Amino acid sequence: MNQDEFEDLLNRYCDGTLPKEKIQELEKLLLDDSDKREFYNSFMNLDAALKDEAEGTFEDDITSFKPPRRISKNSFWIAAAIILSVNLFFLYQVQKFNHSQPKKNEPMQTGLAYISHTIGIPKTEIMLTAGQQLENEIIEFDEGIIQIEMFSGTALIVHGPAKLEMLNSMQINLIKGKIRCRVPKHAQGFSVITQDFNLVDLGTEFTIISDENSGCNIFVHEGEVLVTNKTTEQIIKKVNANEGFTWENNQFSDFVLGSNEINFAELTEMNILKDKNKFNEWEQFTSKIRQRKDVVLFYSFSKKDHHSKKILNESLNDDPNLNGDIVGAKWATGRWPQKSALNYTTTGDRIRLNIPGTYEAMTFSCWVKIHSFDRWLSSLILTENYDKNELHWQLSDTGEIILGAHSYGNTFSKPVISQKDLGRWLHLTTVFAPRKGKIVHYLDGKEIHRRSITKGSKVVMGKSDIGNWTSTTGNSHALRSLNGMIDEFIIFSSALSDGEVEEIYEKGRP
Amino acid sequence: MDENYGTFMKLYTQSVPILRSFLRKLLPDWQDVDEVMQNTSLILWKKFDQYEPGTEFSKWACVIGRYEVLRYKRSKARDRHFFGDELLELLSEEIVESNEKFENERKALQVCLKKLDEKQKKITLSAYSGQANIKQVAELYGRTATAMYKALKRIRNNLMSCIKKETSPL
Numbered sequence: 001m002n003q004d005e006f007e008d009l010l011n012r013y014c015d016g017t018l019p020k021e022k023i024q025e026l027e028k029l030l031l032d033d034s035d036k037r038e039f040y041n042s043f044m045n046l047d048a049a050l051k052d053e054a055e056g057t058f059e060d061d062i063t064s065f066k067p068p069r070r071i072s073k074n075s076f077w078i079a080a081a082i083i084l085s086v087n088l089f090f091l092y093q094v095q096k097f098n099h100s101q102p103k104k105n106e107p108m109q110t111g112l113a114y115i116s117h118t119i120g121i122p123k124t125e126i127m128l129t130a131g132q133q134l135e136n137e138i139i140e141f142d143e144g145i146i147q148i149e150m151f152s153g154t155a156l157i158v159h160g161p162a163k164l165e166m167l168n169s170m171q172i173n174l175i176k177g178k179i180r181c182r183v184p185k186h187a188q189g190f191s192v193i194t195q196d197f198n199l200v201d202l203g204t205e206f207t208i209i210s211d212e213n214s215g216c217n218i219f220v221h222e223g224e225v226l227v228t229n230k231t232t233e234q235i236i237k238k239v240n241a242n243e244g245f246t247w248e249n250n251q252f253s254d255f256v257l258g259s260n261e262i263n264f265a266e267l268t269e270m271n272i273l274k275d276k277n278k279f280n281e282w283e284q285f286t287s288k289i290r291q292r293k294d295v296v297l298f299y300s301f302s303k304k305d306h307h308s309k310k311i312l313n314e315s316l317n318d319d320p321n322l323n324g325d326i327v328g329a330k331w332a333t334g335r336w337p338q339k340s341a342l343n344y345t346t347t348g349d350r351i352r353l354n355i356p357g358t359y360e361a362m363t364f365s366c367w368v369k370i371h372s373f374d375r376w377l378s379s380l381i382l383t384e385n386y387d388k389n390e391l392h393w394q395l396s397d398t399g400e401i402i403l404g405a406h407s408y409g410n411t412f413s414k415p416v417i418s419q420k421d422l423g424r425w426l427h428l429t430t431v432f433a434p435r436k437g438k439i440v441h442y443l444d445g446k447e448i449h450r451r452s453i454t455k456g457s458k459v460v461m462g463k464s465d466i467g468n469w470t471s472t473t474g475n476s477h478a479l480r481s482l483n484g485m486i487d488e489f490i491i492f493s494s495a496l497s498d499g500e501v502e503e504i505y506e507k508g509r510p
Numbered sequence: 511m512d513e514n515y516g517t518f519m520k521l522y523t524q525s526v527p528i529l530r531s532f533l534r535k536l537l538p539d540w541q542d543v544d545e546v547m548q549n550t551s552l553i554l555w556k557k558f559d560q561y562e563p564g565t566e567f568s569k570w571a572c573v574i575g576r577y578e579v580l581r582y583k584r585s586k587a588r589d590r591h592f593f594g595d596e597l598l599e600l601l602s603e604e605i606v607e608s609n610e611k612f613e614n615e616r617k618a619l620q621v622c623l624k625k626l627d628e629k630q631k632k633i634t635l636s637a638y639s640g641q642a643n644i645k646q647v648a649e650l651y652g653r654t655a656t657a658m659y660k661a662l663k664r665i666r667n668n669l670m671s672c673i674k675k676e677t678s679p680l
Contacts (some may be wrong), residue, residue: 012659015662042670042674052639409610410680453610
């Protein structure tokens with residue numbers, strides 16, 4: 001019995017023209033084959049839907065309903081059907097499809113600086129991470145050091161506790177805190193506004209310490225700084241190299257900076273040390289991940305792979321299909337100098353691999369940096385075409401994380417990757433766990449979307465692309481190439497817990 | 511009694527498409543479905559105080575619907591073409607777990623119906639409306655009943671493919 005013959009039976013069954021022996025034959029087919037039952041389910045859904053559609057236009061008009069004390073044969077049912085036709089046709093909750101659609105607005109440049117390094121910033125300060133773009137906004141934090149590069153070229157070292165307002169790429173408002181500014185030639189005129197006056201840098205380096213209540217200290221390391229009246233812009237004072245002053249109680253007095261101040265060279269040293277430590281921590285942690293029995297695929301994008309066109313799978317599974325072929329993408333520096341990543345820049349770039357096996361659940365985890373969203377969909381990992389039981393994992397151009405699965409359609413998160421997040425390393429995780437009744441999306445270790453699902457289903461991946469898509473069926477949105485970098489990719493055959501996802505993020509944050 | 515009615519009507523009307531579709535999968539024709547739908551609706555109202563608020567009403571309704579199908583089957587003459595109890599039980603279990611699929615497919619159908627041309631729409635809706643039967647529709651179009659069945663089969667096939675495409679992952 002082939003599919004055509006089976007569908008013929010179903011059509012005749014729905015038409016009421018199937019004789020008894022044939023119905024018995026149909027019954028046997030359904031009993032023996034769950035795939036046929038699934039098709040039957042969809043086919044009869046269609047039959048019922050068409051019936052509802054056809055009957056939905058009533059001419060009768062009942063405007064009020066009384067509790068059915070005595071039900072006449074059809075009235076109760078008709079009453080309900082009329083509500084259906086008068087209100088909406090389908091009243092059940094269906095998730096509105098108001099997600100991103102394939103139209104784009106031109107993105108505007110609203111950034112004026114970005115955070116180049118952080119040291120000792122507590123993990124609760126999620127908005128202060130290296131690579132983060134800064135816009136016209138107020139930055140406030142209690143401890144740690146942030147290095148900011150303004151788009152004008154000025155570099156700032158900001159010590160917490162601090163509060164400052166980014167006004168534009170040539171001006172900031174220091175409300176409190178300690179900042180060391182280095183102003184290159186082309187950014188001369190960069191100014192810091194304080195409570196009491198403006199400081200205008202005429203080229204090079206100075207430190208300003210401002211206390212919300214008492215006053216401020218200024219010290220010029222190199223070059224010169226003008227102190228001007230906030231309103232009149234009149235020059236009050238000129239400060240030269242190795243000179244400083246304190247402004248307190250409305251008067252100036254001399255000020256010399258202590259010798260244990262961190263300058264830019266020292267900060268660079270500190271960053272190098274920090275990178276080394278973080279890289280080691282990550283290496284130790286991932287050596288444990290590799291030993292897990294539920295890791296199907298582990299690509300670490302390690303430096304030693306640099307000249308290879310193949311990326312080797314580092315999980316316990318030694319199936320050679322899991323080693324990927326690199327097409328087009330070029331090796332570059334990853335989260336730390338000691339580590340590599342693959343840079344995807346042209347539309348053909350991809351890692352091509354084949355994931356064998358059937359799984360009860362799956363978790364995808366990757367570290368990725370997006371340069372830009374060039375089109376509606378950017379692939380993280382997509383199976384060839386989209387057959388039953390396969391999963392698709394990708395991003396939309398409004399920064400939504402999307403998991404596609406046959407039985408459940410597409411599960412979108414809210415838009416979470418914004419303009420500000422382009423150019424910084426992101427940790428993305430999606431858990432697909434039908435037996436546990438959930439699909440969960442995570443960004444940087446935190447849950448951002450959870451969907452409850454029913455019914456178990458299996459996962460089969462097969463031939464897949466990381467960062468691109470191979471489609472042989474002429475789908476209209478076939479170009480899904482990623483424009484960015486990938487620095488780590490793990491596939492688990494289990495559903496990771498919230499805690500496990502958070503740990504992967506913590507141990508891997510740059 | 512009366513305040514409950516409002517709550518009941520809301521829950522009930524939301525579940526009607528699923529309940530009706532559920533019964534359709536267990537019963538041989540629409541007349542059977544309508545009759546069992548009647549009986550089930552009555553019982554749902556009568557037993558509404560047994561429904562646990564917060565749980566899925568449609569699932570509860572289908573459980574009751576299933577009993578009504580079995581009762582109905584026993585009450586009818588032996589030579590009616592019902593599925594056996596084993597298949598009925600298997601289908602009931604599987605259908606009740608596929609609500610997401612049901613919703614997705616219904617939504618997709620709206621999109622797919624728009625793709626039918628006027629004639630196809632007329633044939634489909636006529637074939638499915640309450641009182642008509644295929645012979646009458648055939649006469650309307652000056653065709654034989656066989657030709658109508660063929661056309662309907664093609665239309666169903668188109669819709670199935672379209673729905674599958676619409677509900678496939680990106």
